[in-house]
Amino acid sequence: MAKKSRTKARDRVTEGDIGPREPCPCGSGKRYKACHGSSGGAFVARPFQGLAGERDLVALREFVPSATAPLTVGDRTVLLGSLLPMAAPAMVRDSGQVWIGLQVRHSFGDPSRDLAAVLERALATDEPGIVGLIDPPGPGVRLQDLVADQPLEVTVHDGFEWWLGDVEERDQAMAEALEQANGAVAPTARLGSVDAAYWVDAGSKEHLRWVLPQDETTLLDALARLHAADEDSIAEGSKLVGMFRAHGLLAPVWDLPAGTGAAVLEEPVAAFRIRLEEALAEGSDLTSGERAARSLLASQQVTLR
Template sequence: MAKKTRARSREGTTQHNTDAPAGENPRRPCPCGSGKRYKACHGAGDDVIVLRPFDGLAAECDLVAMREFLPSATAPLPLREPSDVTVTLTTVLPGASAALVRPDGTIMLGMQVQTRSGDLSADLGKALRWAQAAEPGSALPVVGPGLGEGELVRLQDLLDPEATLDLTLHTDFGWWVVPSEDGTEPAADVTAALERANSVIMPTEAVVADGVRSAYWVDTGSKAHLRWVRPEPEEKLLAAMARLHARGELALTEDARFAGVFRAHGILVPVWDLDRELHPKEWAAPAAAFAVRLDEALADETSLTDAERRARDALAGKQVTLR
């Protein structure tokens, strides 16, 4: 029989799980959001699922974006303790590796990795600890059982809690390859891997404006979207968005309709459908105007009206949980 899943509760960490414990029915979808049944996912072992793994970090929205939405991006990791070794956080590494140490000793950590762990923050902590002790030129394919035994170390223990990430978005994965000193071209298999990875990148740009952070324009080929990672607790954000929805103020513009909400790692990501003909920078002003409306709605502590409650229920019905 599958063991019951326990939601890890840490000081300063708020868990948001609207489902009953998955262990009560091993055939239920796993609460980690993988889309698998609980018995085939985290119910297969005595694992603990942390529903909001990056809670307490100012970089939470950046981390969620790198894990779920950004195709090719890098950022220096803002460690609590200064290090002589450069540590770079990446969306994905060759082979979806968890970490690698380049020949010059610099460390690269991957966010988009395959893992059965229920605590992404601890996985990244283990990968970093492994890389700090590994030889140059080493790679860690996956954070598996037996790695990092002993005291649990999470990102919250390693990062400056007040620091956000200085993200750089790339149009390809050329940063995977370190230029050789003698000008030698990469091996054929490396070139082929780069071509495959580059072929699936969806054009993505940050939307930058006053009051706007962790908002990204993306062209999926058939549509353009704005994906905006929000740090507020789910119920508070849904209530504020419901107030705007009831007033007809949830769209960015008349032609940029609200599409729905992703739930990713304990926080919400509202999504809007956009006109593909407009340049990403043209959405900065509408996003800034929406940010003002949303801040005002977030500050409203009065009870929701009947119309606003209906709007909240409608928004809740448009939620999709990502892994």
């Protein structure tokens, strides 16, 4: 029992972290006390912690429009997708292959538990079709308990053609749904020189979104040091404009001039990582200028989950 209690304290948000009248971090719009702060609540602040692919899971769940990665589950390979057709939590294909999706409509407080629940159901199902969750899954295994712990081999796609890669004959409805989905995809690329950094072309501007693993307080201090020293630029004309807070991690966001592209970012981002590591290792107190920079960066955070 003591071990179980320690696990809860580590993984779950406690009353001291969120006031009962504050909005629930799950994004439901309800007060915490009426949602995951109620008896039986199960909000997990950092649901993918411990997985080697944690940072990419956060990126694919929150802001990468179309990407896939294989997951090894026992002796089977499951396809993980950022978004499945109809935002399905999971699908069993005609071939018997199982797909699971990260961008779904439900939110029961612990995405890792939700994913594990639909994955278990899909693996136990022989009939092709959608597998989903209507009610909270309750206690049970989490994704960390099911999949081989290895970095994700992410493939970013220009659109959703992969939805129909195993379909021999396409009807008009399929073609129309695919065209509509593809029309909403912003060109995106995953950088190779660092982990979990994604370039995206948003039209009038381009962005770099980079999910980082450090503790929020430590990371903000380091970014503040670099910002105050004018050393937080990624490439010519770039600007650190804020950051997402998602599933217990921060993802700084840089604006880039239109036409920058992904390829030219590889070396500058690798160089920035070195500067960031040096700033993270700095142990002195923040100067007044650095504290002001930290306050500015903290005010530019947007919580996604």
